[in-house]
Amino acid sequence: xxxxxxxxxxxxxxxxxxxxxxxxxxxxxxxxxxxxxxxxxxxxxxxxxxxxxxxxxxxxxxxxxxxxxxxxxxxxxxxxxxxxxxxxxxxxxxxxxxxxxxxxxxxxxxxxxxxxxxxxxxxxxxxxxxxxxxxxxxxxxxxxxxxxxxxxxxxxxxxxxxxxxxxxxxxxxxxxxxxxxxxxxxxxxxxxxxxxxxxxxxxxxxxxxxxxxxxxxxxxxxxxxxxxxxxxxxxxxxxxxxxxxxxxxxxxxxxxxxxxxxxxxxxxxxxxxxxxxxxxxxxxxxxxxxxxxxxxxxxxxxxxxxxxxxxxxxxxxxxxxxxxxxxxxxxxxxxxxxxxxxxxxxxxxxxxxxxxxxxxxxxxxxxxxxxxxxxxxxxxxxxxxxxxxxxxxxxxxxxxxxxxxxxxxxxxxxxxxxxxxxxxxxxxxxxxxxxxxxxxxxxxxxxxxxxxxxxxxxxxxxxxxxxxxxxxxxxxxxxxxxxxxxxxxxxxxxxxxx
Numbered sequence: 001x002x003x004x005x006x007x008x009x010x011x012x013x014x015x016x017x018x019x020x021x022x023x024x025x026x027x028x029x030x031x032x033x034x035x036x037x038x039x040x041x042x043x044x045x046x047x048x049x050x051x052x053x054x055x056x057x058x059x060x061x062x063x064x065x066x067x068x069x070x071x072x073x074x075x076x077x078x079x080x081x082x083x084x085x086x087x088x089x090x091x092x093x094x095x096x097x098x099x100x101x102x103x104x105x106x107x108x109x110x111x112x113x114x115x116x117x118x119x120x121x122x123x124x125x126x127x128x129x130x131x132x133x134x135x136x137x138x139x140x141x142x143x144x145x146x147x148x149x150x151x152x153x154x155x156x157x158x159x160x161x162x163x164x165x166x167x168x169x170x171x172x173x174x175x176x177x178x179x180x181x182x183x184x185x186x187x188x189x190x191x192x193x194x195x196x197x198x199x200x201x202x203x204x205x206x207x208x209x210x211x212x213x214x215x216x217x218x219x220x221x222x223x224x225x226x227x228x229x230x231x232x233x234x235x236x237x238x239x240x241x242x243x244x245x246x247x248x249x250x251x252x253x254x255x256x257x258x259x260x261x262x263x264x265x266x267x268x269x270x271x272x273x274x275x276x277x278x279x280x281x282x283x284x285x286x287x288x289x290x291x292x293x294x295x296x297x298x299x300x301x302x303x304x305x306x307x308x309x310x311x312x313x314x315x316x317x318x319x320x321x322x323x324x325x326x327x328x329x330x331x332x333x334x335x336x337x338x339x340x341x342x343x344x345x346x347x348x349x350x351x352x353x354x355x356x357x358x359x360x361x362x363x364x365x366x367x368x369x370x371x372x373x374x375x376x377x378x379x380x381x382x383x384x385x386x387x388x389x390x391x392x393x394x395x396x397x398x399x400x401x402x403x404x405x406x407x408x409x410x411x412x413x414x415x416x417x418x419x420x421x422x423x424x425x426x427x428x429x430x431x432x433x434x435x436x437x438x439x440x441x442x443x444x445x446x447x448x449x450x451x452x453x454x455x456x457x458x459x460x461x462x463x464x465x466x467x468x469x470x471x472x473x474x475x476x477x478x479x480x481x482x483x484x485x486x487x488x489x490x491x492x493x494x495x496x497x498x
Contacts, residue, residue: 014174028052031098033106034126059093068119071191072337078385087193090125095136103146106130110153118379127156135183149173158380159185162351184327188382196382198325215305217324218248221312224277224294230261231417231459233312234268239447241269243319252297264458282365289369299353311342315444318407330382332389338375342410343389392440400437416444417459420492427485428472466496
């Protein structure tokens with residue numbers, strides 16, 4: 001439909017903005033997604049605009065039989081032992097029919113049903129249709145394209161970056177997306193039903209040709225509230241360096257970390273940035289995760305294009321620099337349809353950080369900590385292989401060995417540096433035995449032994465730590481635990497008592 005100029009009397013702000021942006025077009029070609037022509041003109045009140053031509057973008061709506069858990073299953077056959085994982089079909093338009101569009105206007109479905117209100121398959125479909133239309137129309141022609149979203153919920157911020165927003169007024173948003181990043185998003189599977197695919201070297205080079213910038217990337221960890229994880233952070237840095245990584249190492253630390261510890265962390269390879277910690281509004285006072293929202297500070301590292309966050313109770317055993325080629329938010333799966341935030345890639349951004357801070361009180365967290373909150377804020381995420389976040393936990397008590405091809409190990413339970421080198425002290429506590437593994441324990445200590453004597457001092461036992469281990473050993477002996485680790489003669493030179 002071509003609307004002649006004399007049909008109108010005034011211009012809405014958003015359309016005036018688009019006219020100012022697209023000055024070389026006498027007629028704007030506008031694609032309508034989930035919106036017909038009559039509703040489009042009635043809704044936005046387009047009066048006084050230049051000539052425009054609208055196109056109804058046709059595609060079958062996704063089946064209502066497809067649920068979010070189908071797109072984000074708890075487990076997939078990553079090694080393809082039985083079959084290659086597949087995803088449900090999310091219908092798309094024939095994009096070749098719409099390559100000349102200048103603007104895509106979409107009405108976004110919106111459900112307000114508890115915490116799962118944003119986990120709406122139709123909403124995801126509409127956002128992906130818009131993203132694909134924009135890339136199809138703008139990528140090869142190297143021209144800007146624009147998106148307008150109508151509705152109370154607006155676009156999915158996992159797909160459309162807040163940095164690309166030109167205008168937001170009430171329930172209308174205007175975006176000029178950076179197509180390099182948007183293209184990477186549409187190359188991802190529709191959910192965690194398949195492993196995410198990396199941006200290939202060829203695709204990265206093509207994207208870089210368009211931006212003339214080499215990506216700035218770093219590994220980052222956060223320690224706050226106590227010095228209990230200083231040794232772990234030192235071991236983490238050393239393990240990354242041992243893999244010949246070429247990326248920066250950045251550590252965010254609050255005022256609880258002493259100058260002496262900061263010196264050791266720098267010596268281990270970290271660049272230190274001081275932060276003010278952030279309280280978790282949904283965690284009980286004095287809970288272990290009371291200040292875990294401090295992790296949100298990683299979005300403030302805007303000097304980097306991407307950072308891979310790693311908790312400081314990890315050790316990296318194989319080079320993982322290749323995983324910087326994935327988009328935000330990529331992570332390994334956890335329970336149900338959620339990801340594990342222990343290691344993940346994010347793209348720092350001032351507006352994302354501010355949005356996270358603004359939402360932290362109204363958006364809940366299933367565990368009171370950052371993982372629950374981030375899973376509500378980033379419902380559309382990309383699955384990394386489990387071996388990138390190998391959890392040291394053993395449901396089968398007869399199998400205590402972690403895969404040799406693990407990229408990392410996440411040391412759950414009592415940390416290796418809080419035990420003697422001789423064996424995993426998780427064996428000495430009944431409630432912790434699910435985390436016990438001598439082979440995984442030994443792998444951490446191999447990293448420790450490659451550290452300088454100066455750095456090893458930061459993993460020394462305090463009298464309190466030593467007394468606690470002895471108490472656990474005595475209780476294990478009294479209970480006559482069948483694993484018999486309490487019988488082992490301790491030779492760890494860090495031991496303070498006889």
